[in-house]
Amino acid sequence: MTTATAALTAREYLRVSVDKSGTERSPEQQHSEHAETAAELGITLGKPYKDIGSASRYAKKARDDFERLLADLRNNRFGADLLWLWESSRGSRKTGEWVTLLDLCEEKGVRFYVQTHERILDPRNGNDRRTLLLDGVDSEYESYKTHKRVTRGVKTNLNHPGGARGHGVCPFGYERDYERVRDASGRRVMRPTEQRPKRDEAQAVIELFFRIRAGHSMAAIERDFKARGLVGRQGKPLSTRTMRGMARRVAYIGKRTHKGKELPASWPCVADFEGASYDGKPVSVAEFVKVFHEVQGILKDGDRRTNFSGGARHAFSGAHVCDVCDAPMTVTYRKAAGRPQPPAYQCHGKGCTRINKEKTDCLLRTVMLAYLGAELVTVQAELILKRSQLEAFEAEDPETPAEARLIGRKIERLTGEIRELEKGETELTPGPSPLAALFGYGLDVEKRWDATPVEAQRSIARMLLAPDVLGQVRVKQVSASASPNVTDRLRWVDADGRDVTPLSR
Known part of the structure; x- marks a missing residue:
């Protein structure tokens, strides 16, 4: 311990790519x-930020916690002296994105601790900033070289004379042979040679498609497979x-997709093995291919309806869980002495808990609508303030180049903050997200909620009744509650498992 660092606090940004080689250190x-x-x-x-996914400029998947890190820095919510990284490339492999992070940290007085450098780096110090900038350039260049190697490999696999070869993880239902070769850069790599159906797994894939075609629900198939001990690659x-993702894979009929185009693959249909069957009857390749295409039509129709029984009927079904066994709470109906009882939510697992549906819905609806109304008003008020500040800076007439650069940086920062706020406002006003249905015609939240389709209400409830927003809602048993009242029986829990009070976050 040193006197220079003893009083410092830090928050980590932990990131790892989806690395199958095992060469990258995991977030843990x-x-x-x-x-x-x-x-x-x-x-x-302090509490870390954590993402799993590529940080290169070729990545397609967003990094939610990296965006949260930037937002926390902009809005003075970071709450620490240091941003701790394993190495600079863990932060970003995009030079522009990396510079944005450096500028925000410089502006907010946040320094870096880079584990591989074994020291603190201050973006306000010219030498440290140069080191961090060079790290960013090197990281992007390494990303480019990796991208070129992967692209060459994909092209080679696609143009294989026997049909497009497998690339990436071998699909469930198949097994694959490999050979060790050297690539164009001289690196030793494993190249797939043959992919064929793996009997036990292939039988499960065949069963999945035939049961979907027969009208079985995914939930029923999941329960049955689980009871039989059937497990996936992990x-x-x-x-x-x-299983829904599996049911869409053209790999199972001996094809591969690339940029939306289907190509003949080098491997056979998953049903192309001796003894392929379903329900005791042989299954031919032609029959399986026919069932595959019928299932695609079923899934496409299911996407539009979201529910095979005619659509969702309850906005909060599945949005809360049993505090005993973590199972979702679903609507049930009972009779007592021949008379119907009020509908209730009951634990879908072991039936551990049961709670009045009407009173629970009323409480959840009240909390959610209060949050939604306050959220939109807050965003719009902050937008007005930021836009007025931007107008004031844009009207400035700097007298020196240094003053011009300072004003330019403030304008750039405000422009970025306004862009983020406008994005948040869009999510709460007309647009494609489920929240758009709630605010499509003004700020009367209750009327908008009541006019919103149940499917959209359910989507909104599951977005907001989450650990990182209002909190996960957990239903306690009466014996574990202060009273039988709904208010006392509901726990609101954050991502760290701590009890929270909704609307105070």
């Missing part, structure tokens, strides 16, 4: 080494989401 490994170093220096680590039961 990064944190472990950060924590050890921080303890030696006497630095206190050793976990096949979830509804995973």
Whole structure:
């Protein structure tokens, strides 16, 4: 510990690409080494930001926590002295994005601790800033070289004379052979040679398609597969989401897609093996291909309807969970002495908890609508303030080049903040998101909610009743509550498992 660092606080940005080679340190490994170093220096680590995904300019998936980091810096919510990274490339491999992060940290007085540099770097210091900028340029160049290698590999696989070869993870239902070769740059890599159906898994894939065609729900198939101990590539039961993705893969009929175009593949249909069957009857390749295309029509229709039984009927069904077993709460109906009882939410797992539906819906609706109304007003008020500040700076007449640069940077910062606020306003006003249905015609939140289709209400409820927004809603048993009242039986829990009060966050 040093006197220079003993009172400092830091927040980590932990990121790892989806790395199948195992050469990258996982977020947990990064944190472990950060924590050890921080303890030696006497630095206190706060709540980290964490993403899994590429930071290169070729990446298509957004990094939610990186965007949250930028927003927290802009809005003075970062709350620490240092931003801690495993290496500079963990922050960003896009030079422009990296410079934005440096500028924000410089403006807010936030310094960097880069684990691989083993020291604190201050973006306000010319030498440190030069080091960080060079890191950004090097990271983007390395990203470019990786992209070129991957592109060459994909092109080689697509143009294979026996049909497009597999690239990436072998699909569930198949097994694959590899050979070790050298690529164009001389690196030793594993290249797929043959891909063929893996009998037990292939039988499960065939069953999945035939059962979807027969009208079985994904949830029913998931429960059945789980009871039989069927697991996916990660050793976990096949979830509804995973199986829905599987049901769309043209790989199962011996094809591959590239940029929206289907190509003949080098591997056979998943049903192309001796003994392929469903429900005791043989299944031919031609029959499976026919079922595959019928399932695509079913899934496409299901996307429009969202519910095979005629659409969602309850806005909050599945939006809260049992506090005992974590199972979702779903609507149930009972009779007592031959008379119908009020509908209630009941734990969908073991039936641990049960709570009055009408009273629960009323409370959840009240909290959500209060949050939505306040959120929009806050965003719009901040927009007015930022726009007025921008107009004032744009009207300035700087007397020196230094003053002009300072004003230019403030204008750039305000423009970025306004852009972020406008994005937030768009999500709360007319647009394609589920929230648009709520605010399409003004600020009368209650009327807009009542006029919104149940499917959209359900989407909004699941977005807002989440750990990082209002909190996950957990239903306690009566015996674990202060009273039988709905207010006492609902727990609101954040992402760290701590109880929170909705609307106070």
